[in-house]
Amino acid sequence: MSSARPHILAPFRVIGLHCDNVPVALQRLGTTYFAATSVERTFQVYNCDRLTVVAVGGHHEEPISAIATHNQLTFTAAGPTIYIWHRSKVVGILNGHERNVTQLLVFGDHLISAGEDHSLKVWDYRHSKLQEEIEFEEYFNVSAILHPDTYLNKVLVASREGALQLWNVRTKQLIYNFKNFGSPITSLQQSPAVDVIAIGLEDGRILLHNIRLDKTLFSFKQEEGAVTTISFRSDGFNQMVTGSKLGNVAVWDLDKQRLITVMRGVHHGGVFTLCFFVGEPLLFTSGGDNAIKVWIFDQSDGSARLLRSRAGHSAPPQKIRFYSTSSLILSAARDKSFRLFSTVRDQRSREFSQGKLAAQAKKLHNTREQDLKLPPITSFDACQVRQRDWDNIVSCHAGSNNAHTWRKENFVLGKHSLRSTDNKGAQPLTAVCMSACGNYAFVGSRSGWIDQFNIQSGQHRRAFRVTPSAKDPLAANHTAAIQGLAVDAMNRYLISASLDGTLKFWSFKDGSLIKSVELDAPITQIEIQRESGLLAVVCDDLILRVYDIETQVLVRRLQGHTSLITDVAFSGDARWLASASGDGHLRVWDLPSGHCIDWVKMHSPITSLSFSPRTDFLATTHVDSRGIFLWANQNYFSNIFLRPIRSDETDPDEVAMPSLSAGLEGGLDEDSSDSSSSSDDMDSEAEDKTLEMSPEEAEADADQLSAELITLSRTPRSKWRTLVNLDVIQERNKPIKAPEQPKAAPFILPTLPGVEPKFVATTEGENDDDNSSRIIDMSKLRPKTKFVLALEAAVDAESADQSVGELVKLIESMTPSNIDFEIRSLSQEDDCNEFKMVMKFILAAIRTNASFEVIESVLNVFLKVHGDVIAREASLQELAKEIRREQSQSWSRLQDLMHQNLCLISYFSNLQT
Numbered sequence: 001m002s003s004a005r006p007h008i009l010a011p012f013r014v015i016g017l018h019c020d021n022v023p024v025a026l027q028r029l030g031t032t033y034f035a036a037t038s039v040e041r042t043f044q045v046y047n048c049d050r051l052t053v054v055a056v057g058g059h060h061e062e063p064i065s066a067i068a069t070h071n072q073l074t075f076t077a078a079g080p081t082i083y084i085w086h087r088s089k090v091v092g093i094l095n096g097h098e099r100n101v102t103q104l105l106v107f108g109d110h111l112i113s114a115g116e117d118h119s120l121k122v123w124d125y126r127h128s129k130l131q132e133e134i135e136f137e138e139y140f141n142v143s144a145i146l147h148p149d150t151y152l153n154k155v156l157v158a159s160r161e162g163a164l165q166l167w168n169v170r171t172k173q174l175i176y177n178f179k180n181f182g183s184p185i186t187s188l189q190q191s192p193a194v195d196v197i198a199i200g201l202e203d204g205r206i207l208l209h210n211i212r213l214d215k216t217l218f219s220f221k222q223e224e225g226a227v228t229t230i231s232f233r234s235d236g237f238n239q240m241v242t243g244s245k246l247g248n249v250a251v252w253d254l255d256k257q258r259l260i261t262v263m264r265g266v267h268h269g270g271v272f273t274l275c276f277f278v279g280e281p282l283l284f285t286s287g288g289d290n291a292i293k294v295w296i297f298d299q300s301d302g303s304a305r306l307l308r309s310r311a312g313h314s315a316p317p318q319k320i321r322f323y324s325t326s327s328l329i330l331s332a333a334r335d336k337s338f339r340l341f342s343t344v345r346d347q348r349s350r351e352f353s354q355g356k357l358a359a360q361a362k363k364l365h366n367t368r369e370q371d372l373k374l375p376p377i378t379s380f381d382a383c384q385v386r387q388r389d390w391d392n393i394v395s396c397h398a399g400s401n402n403a404h405t406w407r408k409e410n411f412v413l414g415k416h417s418l419r420s421t422d423n424k425g426a427q428p429l430t431a432v433c434m435s436a437c438g439n440y441a442f443v444g445s446r447s448g449w450i451d452q453f454n455i456q457s458g459q460h461r462r463a464f465r466v467t468p469s470a471k472d473p474l475a476a477n478h479t480a481a482i483q484g485l486a487v488d489a490m491n492r493y494l495i496s497a498s499l500d501g502t503l504k505f506w507s508f509k510d511g512s513l514i515k516s517v518e519l520d521a522p523i524t525q526i527e528i529q530r531e532s533g534l535l536a537v538v539c540d541d542l543i544l545r546v547y548d549i550e551t552q553v554l555v556r557r558l559q560g561h562t563s564l565i566t567d568v569a570f571s572g573d574a575r576w577l578a579s580a581s582g583d584g585h586l587r588v589w590d591l592p593s594g595h596c597i598d599w600v601k602m603h604s605p606i607t608s609l610s611f612s613p614r615t616d617f618l619a620t621t622h623v624d625s626r627g628i629f630l631w632a633n634q635n636y637f638s639n640i641f642l643r644p645i646r647s648d649e650t651d652p653d654e655v656a657m658p659s660l661s662a663g664l665e666g667g668l669d670e671d672s673s674d675s676s677s678s679s680d681d682m683d684s685e686a687e688d689k690t691l692e693m694s695p696e697e698a699e700a701d702a703d704q705l706s707a708e709l710i711t712l713s714r715t716p717r718s719k720w721r722t723l724v725n726l727d728v729i730q731e732r733n734k735p736i737k738a739p740e741q742p743k744a745a746p747f748i749l750p751t752l753p754g755v756e757p758k759f760v761a762t763t764e765g766e767n768d769d770d771n772s773s774r775i776i777d778m779s780k781l782r783p784k785t786k787f788v789l790a791l792e793a794a795v796d797a798e799s800a801d802q803s804v805g806e807l808v809k810l811i812e813s814m815t816p817s818n819i820d821f822e823i824r825s826l827s828q829e830d831d832c833n834e835f836k837m838v839m840k841f842i843l844a845a846i847r848t849n850a851s852f853e854v855i856e857s858v859l860n861v862f863l864k865v866h867g868d869v870i871a872r873e874a875s876l877q878e879l880a881k882e883i884r885r886e887q888s889q890s891w892s893r894l895q896d897l898m899h900q901n902l903c904l905i906s907y908f909s910n911l912q913t
Contacts, residue, residue, distance in 0.1 A: 006634070006640045006641065006642075007598055007600060007634070007653065007655065008576075008588055008597070008598045008633060008634055008635055008640070008642070009586075009588075009598070009600070009618055009631040009632070009633065009634070009655075010631060010632045010634050011629075011631060011632075011655070011656055011657060011658035011659070012617065012630040012631055012632040012658050013630050013658050013659065013660065013661060014627040014628065014629050014630070014657075014658050014659060014660050015312075015329075015341050015342075015343060015346070015349070015627060015628050015630065016290075016312035016313060016317075016331070016339075016341055016349070016626065016627045016628045017039045017040070017290065017312055017625075017626060017627040017660065018037060018039065018044075018290055018291060018292050018310045018311065018312055019037040019038065019039060019286045019287075019290060019291070019292050020037075020038055020039060020040060020064075020288070020290070021270070021272055021288050022037075022038035022064055022065065022066065022067055022272070023067075023229065023272050023273045023286070024036065024037050024038075024067070024272075024273040024275075024284070024286045024292065025067045025068050025069045025074075026048075026069075026273075026275045026284060027069045027070070027071075028277075028278065029071070032047060032048070032049055033047075033048035033049075033277055033284070034046065034047060034048065034054070034069070035048055035284060035286075035292065036067050036068075036069045036074050037067075037286065037292060038064040038067050038076070039660060040063060040064075040625070041059055041060040041061075041062070041063055041064065041078070042056065042057050042058065042059055042060065042064075042659060042660055043056075043057040043064060043067060043074065043076055043085075044056045044057065044660055045057075045069075045074065046292065046310070048277075048284060048294060050308070050347075051292065051294065051308050051309070051310045051347075052346070052347070053346070053660075055087045055088055056088055056659070056660045056661040057074065057076065057085055057088055058085070058088055058089075058090065059659060060076065060078035060083070061078065061079070062078040062079035062081075063078065064076050064077065064078050065077050065078065065079075065100055065101060065102055066101055066102060066103055066104040066113075067104065068104040068105065068106050068111070069106070070106040072086055072087070073085065073086060073091075073125070074086075075104055075106070075111060075125070077100075077101035077102075077104055077113065077115075079100055079101075080095070080096075080097040080098060080099055080100060080101060080115065080117075081093060081094070081095055081097075081101075082094035082095075082097075082101060082104070082111070082113055082123070084125055084128070088661070092125060092128040093128065094111070094113075094123050094125070094128060094130070096121055096123075096130050096133075097113065097115040097117055097119065097121065098115075098117040098119075099115050099116040099117040100115055100116045101113050101114070101115040102114060102115055102116060102142065102143075103115075103142055103143075103144065103145050105145050105146070105147060105155070107122070107147055107155070107169070109124065109125070109126060110122050110123060110124060110125065110131065110169075111123040111125045112145060112155060112169065114142040114145055114157070115142075116141070118135065118136040118137070118138060118140060118141070118142075119133060119134065119135050119136065120133070120134040120136070120142065120145070120155075120157060120167070120169075121133050121134075122169050132169055132170070132172055133172075134167060134169070134172055136157075136159075139161060140159045140161065140163060141159055141160045141161065142157055142158070142159060143158050143159055143160045143184060143185050143186060144157075144158040144185060144186070144187060144188040145157050145158070145188070146158075146188040146189070146190065146197065148190060148195070148197060148211060149190055149194055150194055151166075153168050153169055153170040153171075154166055154167065154168050154169070154175060155167055155169055156188060156197065156211070158185035158188055158199070159184075159185065160184040160185070161180070161184065162180045162181045162182055162183050162184055162185060162201075163177070163178070163180055163181075163185075164177075164178040164181065164185060164199070165177050165178065166178070166211065176211075176214070178211070178214055179214070181199065181201060181205075181207065182201075182203075183201040183202050183203040183205065184201065184202040185199060185200070185201060185202075186200050186201060186202050186226055186227055186228060187199070187200030187227055187228065187229050187230050188200070188230075189229075189230040189231065189232065190232075191208065191232055191240075192232055192234060192238075195210050195211055195212040195213075196208055196209065196210050196211075196217065197209055197211055198230045198232070198240065200226075200227030200228070200229070200230050200242065201226075201227060202225075202226040202227075203226070204221055204222040204223065204224070204225050204226060204227060204244075205219055205220070205221055205222070205227075206219060206220040206221075206222060206227055206230065206240075206242055206252075207219045208254075218257050220242075220250075220252055220257075220259070222242055222244060222250055224244035224245070224246045224248050224250070224262075225244055225245055225246065226244065226245055227242050227243070227244065228242075228243045228244060228245060228270055228271055228272055229242070229243040229271060229272060229273055229274045230242050230243075230274065231274040231275050231276050231283070232276065233276050233281070233297070234276060234278050234279055235276075235279050235280055235281050237281075237297075238253070238254040238255050239251060239252060239253060239254060239260070239302075240252045240254055241274050241276075241283065242274070243266075243270070243271030243272070243273075243274050243285070244270070244271060245269075245270040245271075246270075246368075247264075247265060247266055247267040247268055247269055247270065247271060247287060247289070247368075248262055248263060248264045248265070248266060248271070249262070249263040249266045249271060249274065249285070250262050250263075251263065251302055251303065253302075260301075260302040260303075261301055261302050261303045263295075263303050263304060264361065264362070264368070264369070265358060265361065265368060265369040265370070266285055266287070266293070266295075267285065267286075267287025267288065267289045267291060267293075268287070268289040268291075268314050268335065268368075268369075268370050269287050269288030269289040269314060270287060270288045271285060271286075271287050272286055272287060272288060273285060273286035273287075281296055281297040281298065281304075282294055282295070282296055282297075282307070283295045283296075283297065283304060288314070289311070289314035289335070290311065290312045290313060290314050290626050291309060291310065291311035291312070291314075292309065292310050292311075293306060293307075293308070293309040293310075293311075294306075294307045294308045294309070295307060310346060310349075311351065312339070312341075312349075312626055312627065313331065313333040313335055313337060313339065313626045314333075314335040314337070314626065315333045315334040315335035315626065316333060316334065316607065316621060316622065316623060316624065316625060316626055317331045317332065317333040317607070317608065317621040317626070317628065318332055318333055318334060318376065318377070318378070318607060318608065318621075319331070319332050319377070319378075319379065319380065319567075319607075319608045320332075320608045320609075320610050320619055320621055320628060321380075321381075321382065321610045322610050322611070322612045322613060322619065323340065323382055323384065323408070324384040324613070325612075325613060326343065326612035326613060326614050326616055326617055327342055327343050327344045328340060328341070328342060328343070329341045329342075329343065329610070329619055329628060330380065330382060330393070331621075331628060332376070332377035332378075332380055332395070333376070333626075334376045335370075335376070336370065336373040336374060336375065336376050337351050337352075337373070338351070338352040338377055338380075338395065338406065339351045339352065340352070340408070340411065341628060343617070343619075343630060350411055351411075352406055352411050352412065352413065353411060353412045353413060354372075354373055354374060354413045355412075355413060357369045357372045357373065360372055374397050374400075374404060374413075375397040375398045375399055375400050376397065376398045377395045377396070377397055377398075378396055378397060378398050378430070379395065379396050379430070379431055379432055380393060380394065380395035380396075380432065381393070381394055381432055381433045381434045381441075382394075382408070382434060383434040383435070383436065383437075383438040384408070384438075385436070385437060385438035386437075386438035386439065387407075387408050387409050387438075388409055389438075389456070390407070390414075390455065390456045391405035391406060391407045391414035391415070391416065391455055391456075392406075392407065392408055392409075392434070392438055392455075393405065393406035393407070393408060393414075393434075394406075394418070394432045394433075394434055394441040394443075394455065395432060396428075396429035396430065396431065396432045396443060397429075398428070399428050400428060400429065401419060401420050401422070401426040401427055401428055401429055401445065402417045402418065402419050402420075402429070403417070403418040403419075403420075403429050403432050403441065403443045403453075404416070404417055404418070405417075405418070405441070405455055405458070415458070416453075416455065416457075416458030417458070418441060418443055418451070418453045418458065420443055420445045420449055420451055421449070421451055421460060421463055422445045422447055422449040422451075423449075424447045424449070427445040427446045427447040427449065428445065428446050429443050429444065429445050429446075430444055430445060430446050430481045430482050430483065431443070431444040431482045431483060431484050431485045431496075432444070432485065433484075433485040433486055433487055434455070434487070435487045435491055435508075436487055436488070436489050436490070436491055436530060437491055438455070439454065439455060439456065440452055440453065440454060440455060440461065440487075441453045441455045442485045442487070442494060443485075444481075444482025444484075444485050444496060445481070445482060446481040446482075447481070448477055448478030448479055448480055448481065448482060448498055448500070449463065449465075449478075449482075450463065450464040450465075450478075450482060450485070450494075450496055450506075451463050451464075452464070452494075452511070462511045463511075464494065464496070464506050464511050464513075465477055465511075466512070466513045475513055475516065476516070478496065478498040478500055478502060478504070479498070479500045480498050480499035480500035480522070481498060481499050482496055482497070482498050483497050483498060483499055483522075483523050483524055483525055483526070484496070484497040484523070484525050484526035484527075485497075485526075486526055486527075486528035486535060487508065487528075488508075488528070488530060488533060488549050489530035489531065489533070491508050492507075492508055492509075493505050493506065493507070493508060493514065493549060494506040494507075494508050495526065495528070495535060495549065497523040497525075497526045497537060498522075498523060499522040499523065499524075500522070501518060501519045501520070501521060501522050501523060501539075502516055502517065502518050502519070502523075503516070503517040503518075503519060503523060503526075503537060503547070504516045504517075505517075505549075505552050514552070515552045517547075517552070519537070519539055519545070520539075520541060521539040521540045521541035521543075522539065522540045523537055523538065523539055523540075524538050524539065524540060524564075524565070525537075525538040525565075525567070525568065526538070527568045527569065527570060528549075529570035529574045531574060532570075532574035533548060533549045533550050534546055534547070534548065534549070534555075534570065534574055534591070535547045535548075535549055536568045536570065536577055538565045538568055538579075540564075542559070542561045542562065542563070542564070542565060542581075543557060543558065543559050544556075544557075544558035544559075544561075544565070544568065544577070544579055544589070545557055545558075546558070546577070546591065556589075556591060556594050557594075558577070558579075558589050558594065558596070560587055560596055560599075560645075561579065561581045561585065561587065562581070562583065562585075563581040563582040563583035563585070564581060564582040565579055565580070565581050565582075566580050566581060566582055566605065566606055566607055566608070567579070567580050567606065567607065567608045567609050568580075568609075569609050569610050569611045569618070570611060571611045571615040572611060572612065572613045572614055572615040573615060574591065575590065575591060575592065576588050576589065576590060576591065576597075576611075576615070577589045577591055578609055578611065578618060580605070580606035580609050580620070581605070581606075582605045583601075583605065584601050584602045584603065584604060584605045584606070585599065585600070585601050585602075585652055586598075586599075586600050586601075586602060586606060586609075586620075587599050590642070590644075593644070595644035595645070596644060596645045597642045597643065597644060597645070598642070598645075599645050599649070599652040599653070600652050600653050600654070600655045601651075601652040601653065601654045601655070602620075602622070602654075602655060602657065603622075603654075603657055604622040604623050604624045604625070605622065605623050606620050606621065606622055607621050607622060607623055608620070608621045609621075614636070615633055615636060616632070616633050616636045616637070617630050617631065617632060617633065618630070618631040618633065619631075629657060629658045630658055631658065639714050710849045710852050710890060710894055711849060711850050711851070711852065712851070712852055712853055713808075713812055713850075713851040713852075713853060713854050715812050715854070717853065719816060720816075720853050720854060720856075720857040722816045723816040723819055723820065723857045723858075723861060724857050724860050724861065726816055726817065726820050726861075785822065785825075786810070787810065787811075787814075787822045788822075788834060788837075790806065790807045790810050791807065791834070791837040791838065791841060792837060793806075793807075794806070794807045794837075794841050794844070804841065804844045804845050804848060805848070805850070807841060807845075808845060808850070808851045808854060808855075811854060811858065812851070812854060819858065819861070820861060823838075823858070823861050823862055823865055823866075824865055826838065826866065828869065831875070832869065832873055832875070832876060835866065835869065835870070835873075835876055836875065836876065836879065838862060839862075839876065839879040839880065839883065840879065842855060842858065842859050842862070842883055843879065843882055843883050843886060846883065846886045846887060846890060847886060849890065859883070
């Protein structure tokens with residue numbers, strides 16, 4: 001049964017996706033080029049000057065099959081439907097095709113579309129109306145359309161059967177049917193010469209054809225196979241470039257009718273877009289490897305060099321881990337690449353270099369750069385402690401018995417190759433890890449062998465082996481593949497897990513076996529949380545086990561998954577454990593209580609996941625996507641009410657996946673986070689039974705569950721940290737140049753107190769009173785603010801709790817600067833009456849035990865600013881002593897409860913074995 005409970009994770013955005021196999025639509029607006037790229041079921045627009053995203057489209061129900069642009073409009077075809085977008089808003093929908101649309105062409109104020117239904121349609125996109133329709137024969141499958149320059153109302157239509165026709169779209173008449181070219185036509189491109197077009201064929205031929213004379217002027221032959229795209233240079237060089245399905249780009253000299261050079265490895269897959277910038281030696285390319293690039297032709301051999309690019313994985317990632325901060329993610333994929341992604345700016349994302357592979361591939365004829373890369377990474381580990389000194393990442397690769405080191409500082413492959421000393425031969429490595437100090441790397445092989453290496457020198461230090469003993473059958477070496485290695489925070493223990501179902505704790509110092517734990521099922525993965533000393537163990541029996549590293553005992557046993565567990569991740573504070581399974585389910589476990597507090601289903605299985613160090617984001621990868629999906633932790637940004645998953649909840653809630661836009665779409669929803677809430681309240685009559693609270697009850701009890709409990713406010717914690725440290729922040733942010741003083745107003749005009757000066761409005765008829773005195777009333781020059789009026793109401797009110805609560809809400813609604821200003825503006829007149837009111841309010845607020853951090857922050861600033869006044873006035877000193885007594889009593893009660901809980905936790909943890 002699905003429930004409408006609030007979820008911890010909300011969709012945030014996707015990173016690492018740039019383009020797919022759909023050709024990119026380029027256009028020039030002013031002096032800037034913009035590129036609209038299709039990404040699965042949405043699109044994004046890049047500014048080609050810096051390759052930065054300037055717009056992101058909405059979600060389509062089906063994958064995008066064609067894209068075109070005109071001024072501020074973007075046209076996308078998804079299935080049989082055509083969408084018209086203005087930036088990220090749909091402004092029109094065109095329906096008329098019966099099958100998928102494959103071609104789009106902007107034709108003045110009209111849009112031409114062709115699809116698999118053997119038809120060509122002409123649309124008035126400004127009014128979303130169909131104007132003309134041309135039907136083709138069943139054997140004519142449209143593969144390309146082109147409007148030849150100077151040909152009014154005419155388009156060329158090419159087919160996969162090798163036919164080419166010229167049509168008048170206004171009269172719907174076939175003007176001319178060209179001779180068959182003997183091979184499917186894959187590309188059409190207008191040349192700089194009128195009447196001459198370039199025709200790309202699947203057999204690799206490129207024909208320069210005069211359509212007025214129906215005559216082929218000359219032709220080229222591309223050895224790499226089918227021609228995927230064509231472009232002409234227009235900066236004074238008569239050159240043409242063609243793309244192939246192998247990722248190479250051929251450069252042709254049209255004057256000498258010969259091949260100049262072949263740029264190999266432009267993309268690791270087919271090249272689907274080639275477009276020269278008008279009058280510039282710049283070439284824009286896109287390919288099936290999820291990369292867009294800009295090349296500049298300035299090389300002596302006629303080739304180009306890479307000027308700028310944006311790229312992601314060309315295959316789905318296999319493993320990801322956050323690196324040191326919440327803004328960097330290390331990622332390894334099946335495309336043999338190892339990348340670092342930035343969650344903040346795409347410009348900071350880059351691939352780790354594996355050496356001068358391009359130069360090596362050029363020397364080895366018929367060899368691709370991709371073939372020279374290391375095998376795909378199966379596991380890696382990183383330590384940022386010594387990243388400036390030497391290599392700080394270690395990885396193992398599919399089918400290889402060598403582990404390799406990487407240096408994040410330079411984004412390069414390290415100089416060391418760590419080879420296992422396994423005496424059973426060249427067994428592939430299956431697990432690696434780094435020590436907490438960053439000095440050592442550990443590798444485990446398929447045979448169960450474990451080695452330790454010094455990562456600075458690459459020297460072998462020891463092998464972790466024991467001599468089998470008949471007295472202790474558990475004191476044996478692993479007999480199956482090592483599935484995980486981990487080192488604790490103090491470099492005291494090395495933990496190894498194997499498919500043989502054993503978990504072993506080794507001495508880091510001398511390599512001796514300390515303890516061996518035999519489980520009931522093969523172990524597939526382990527994950528460590530060093531700060532808390534917890535170790536999560538994943539087994540084939542679908543049970544998650546959590547061990548305390550210090551005592552080597554089981555502390556939690558988590559059951560619930562019904563499919564193979566693919567990955568686990570600890571939160572930064574070790575309170576939560578996230579686990580994913582092969583059926584697309586994601587569970588979040590609360591470790592202190594041992595309950596599952598969130599359970600969702602995603603559209604495809606998760607292959608890897610990782611919590612950010614601050615636990616503000618969770619990153620996931622999926623089997624059918626090349627991107628990294630970021631989920632926002634709603635509990636980090638706002639207060640949500642969590643409860644254990646009930647036994648009658650048999651189906652998880654399906655959640656929407658993050659999109660390319662950096663927003664919380666469908667995520668941080670006020671209705672879902674504020675009004676739909678629940679609480680873990682224990683029924684006195686039915687023990688261990690969880691009661692659900694209605695939304696109204698949850699909202700009523702959100703401020704304070706009990707008067708005996710110390711409760712925090714629901715405002716962001718950063719606000720009160722800012723208030724306490726406001727003087728430091730203002731000093732740090734002080735402008736270098738002193739601000740210019742504004743033109744002074746007449747000194748006789750009174751102003752209201754506040755951060756922004758406001759003049760006191762003159763009451764109606766005040767200046768018309770002839771009998772009014774000309775003596776200035778000093779009290780009117782300092783009117784009481786809303787804060788002071790609320791203070792008086794709180795102190796004089798009969799219901800202290802209600803009035804104090806109203807004043808607390810007023811303070812919570814004010815900015816830190818306003819609160820600081822109000823405290824500094826308190827008057828010492830009338831025997832420090834305003835000081836006394838503030839102290840009485842603080843005293844009453846402490847007794848309510850509500851909004852603890854708000855009251856403490858206000859008290860901190862008040863004592864810091866007016867401490868000297870309190871030290872002089874005896875009446876204020878008495879109030880200060882009373883406040884201190886109340887604080888001491890509250891803290892003593894809280895400290896006793898904490899000590900009691902710690903004792904109980906220690907007692908129960910020692911009972912488990």
